[in-house]
Amino acid sequence: MPLRLDTRASDFQQQFQAFLGAKREASQDVEQTVRAIVNDVVARGDQALVDYSQKFDRIDLNKVGICISADEIAAAQKQCDPEALGALSIAKSRIETYHRRQLPKDDSWTDALGVELGHRWTAIEAVGLYVPGGTAAYPSSVLMNAVPAKVAGVPRVAMVVPSPDGKLMPLVLAAAALAGVDEIYRVGGAQAVAALAYGTETISPVAKIVGPGNAYVAAAKRLVFGKVGIDMIAGPSEVLILADRDSNPEWVAADLLAQAEHDVAAQSILITNDAAFADAVEAALTRQLKTLPRGEVAAASWRDFGAIILVRDFDEAIPLTDAIAPEHLEIETEDADRLVGKIRNAGAIFIGRHTPEAIGDYVAGSNHVLPTARSARFSSGLGVLDFMKRTSLLRLSPDALRALGPSAIALGKAEGLEAHSRSVSIRLNL
């Protein structure tokens, strides 16, 4: 049974804090293993990739090659279901259009003292994209990571994907081709992350690594961070739905299940002001579970991490929502717009009764890589800016230096950094 909380209960705050603090993932301590793998790839390069792929994926890279060829990609495209391929193409085009609007503008101006100021955005020179193999292979995630990188202008996007027992999902390769990925390598795990960060004979190093992965991949990303940039380390997915009794309980139940089917550690939360509606959603959910292919996963997630919170009114839901800082927030209430304006912390907001989160996962155009585990309090979903960096620009004329110099000299002295002051005063003959 999912947790039931009620803001009217005298111990609500305590219970809510305990709920917020509950961990959904056992942290696997794989750091030692991962460190050894990374060091080995640094030392032995391609040969280490061959050995680990033999061991973990049971494939011989000496036979099939580390790099996936254009012929293989073309063959994969032919194997794809045309309907899925068409949907993928629509998704790619919408993601591209959406993310183009995120392209930042350079800025430059001259102030009253004649100081020229500004900044310039440039794309990261090379980005690595990790794509999980096996059951968690999601072509939509390939698009969500690679398309913004290409919109940002990244000249080289190198993808790694493991092929356990030689198997690769054709639609994953098709998505990579569609997104304009430049290179694809048949490696996975910590060894693939190490190869992207440090390079091997076959794989040139990149400057940033993005994309989801298991505990080993996450640990490897943490380890190489600093040498290269990384995106966030994603936790299990979550949805919070605010719904009133005018919502359809079957629809709300379907949305809660769409989250729960991801992972036994996924989390679906309903906040409503109507106890009877809550009961109706729960009943609908139990019914829908019975015919769901991934019903066991969804049932475990809902049982262990699901929650229904009863509020007096939706104003009470605002601070609760900000504290939960959900990755996905659906608002299916009469006054949805008013609530949207009051909420600070959410990765993405899906407004109204006809906006199921799955649309955002696939075809809306917005990014589905979003901050999990309350990190929407301080971070954003993936976007074009994650593939660019800003350089500030400054130029002073002799006059501008004369005007600004004395303040810099004073601060240098105050901080005990005399050489700082001198680098200014020497130019002013002071």
Next chain:
Amino acid sequence: MPLRLDTRASDFQQQFQAFLGAKREASQDVEQTVRAIVNDVVARGDQALVDYSQKFDRIDLNKVGICISADEIAAAQKQCDPEALGALSIAKSRIETYHRRQLPKDDSWTDALGVELGHRWTAIEAVGLYVPGGTAAYPSSVLMNAVPAKVAGVPRVAMVVPSPDGKLMPLVLAAAALAGVDEIYRVGGAQAVAALAYGTETISPVAKIVGPGNAYVAAAKRLVFGKVGIDMIAGPSEVLILADRDSNPEWVAADLLAQAEHDVAAQSILITNDAAFADAVEAALTRQLKTLPRGEVAAASWRDFGAIILVRDFDEAIPLTDAIAPEHLEIETEDADRLVGKIRNAGAIFIGRHTPEAIGDYVAGSNHVLPTARSARFSSGLGVLDFMKRTSLLRLSPDALRALGPSAIALGKAEGLEAHSRSVSIRLNL
């Protein structure tokens, strides 16, 4: 003697790669110590802060209080040198003006299918600012961290600063007041980072922690990352100067020293196309060193990590610069503008012979918190966006759902996520 490289040498590439790969910091393994401190603060709150401050800073927080009072701040302001205070005020105002231009715009639009899309930026709800005590206490850094947070609209900025033996630099408190910092606590080290992340009886938790610190502070930030956001972990500072023989060797030497005086692990690099100019700079530097208060530090930095690279022409310098990805880049050449346009990787570029980096450190208005240790390849200096996050917004009408739904259903099926498909099809009576 600093390293001398010449692109004409047959082994230049090897030597340059070795130079790039050289470490400037011994990594101190303080993680176990820091983990114990963080756990202790989580368990014992204020009392742990009292105990660690007694132990490390030799002060009794029970007597002087954890929170620094308004009276203390006012008294500190009175102790400051008026000239320094005036310079600080000019710096604050220029930093504010500069960063206001970074405020991002919300966006919303409706596409041809009637899908309403957009995103909204909001400020982070609470930010913690770490400020080192003792000799590395830089009022300018208080401004560089706190002002962008306030420009972003962060309602609560809480600062922590250790006061070893009860000592606090008055200008640091004055800078905090000037920048609009809301709370100041007299604690430092890993215990202060833990207090900001987890909260104690006196200090409410924040959502993100920024600011420089020693190895313990850096390790604590790494440890609490995820629970809260953090900024980059800064390494020793560095400058790369591209200068031709028309530059003044005394000025260039002064700029190299302004970097070198920061830290024995700081790095100053000169790239020039003229061997005689390189000699003149080196001679001037040796001369200027003799009268520098922090001459020992600067001499050690220049001896151990300084470098002069001779190039045939400045086009050769472009890939070298991109590989070094310097925190600070000064371009003092005839064709400076052309070079600026060709360089991808640098934290900040200072253009022309009258733009010493120290101006950017203090009063230009741009931020002096910049990516070190080659991380300008994938990250940017601190700015307003670091104190905000983006929420994506989506709303579909019944018609828009009918138009987009089938593609989402197809992709859900292709990925084996049936509940995703159902959350759409149930609304379309499919």
